[in-house]
Amino acid sequence: MPPRDPRRQDRVAEAVREEVAAFLSHGLKDPRVTGLLTVTAVEMTRDLRHATVYVSVMGTEAEKTTAPEIQFRLDESVARAARIETLLASLHQPPATDAAPEDDRDD
Secondary structure: OOOOOOOHHHHHHHHHHHHHHHHHHHHOOOOOOOOEEEEEEEEEOOOOOOEEEEEEEEOOHHHHOOOOOOOOOOOOHHHHHHHHHHHHHHHOOOOOOOOOOOOOOOO
16 A cells, blocks of 8 residues: 555645635625635545635624535435436336247248
């Protein structure tokens, strides 16, 4: 097994910070989120399964309460739907036959 890269956790955290910051500054279209939102840091667990994103909100107290709290959860609905589609498709296939068709002609 290759040695573990000790900087990987930091690199992933920085990449997450940059992506979240870009989304919040350009992609977020929620009028309730006001004030200046800055992503100040991201802490990753060693296994990279959990990230804590720190944000700073410049504005009034009311504007600070609109800062989003984001949680990501694995959605397996697409995999379940694909499995159901496969099962349904198999119901429509005729069963395989091993025997050759019999000849009904009279000789």
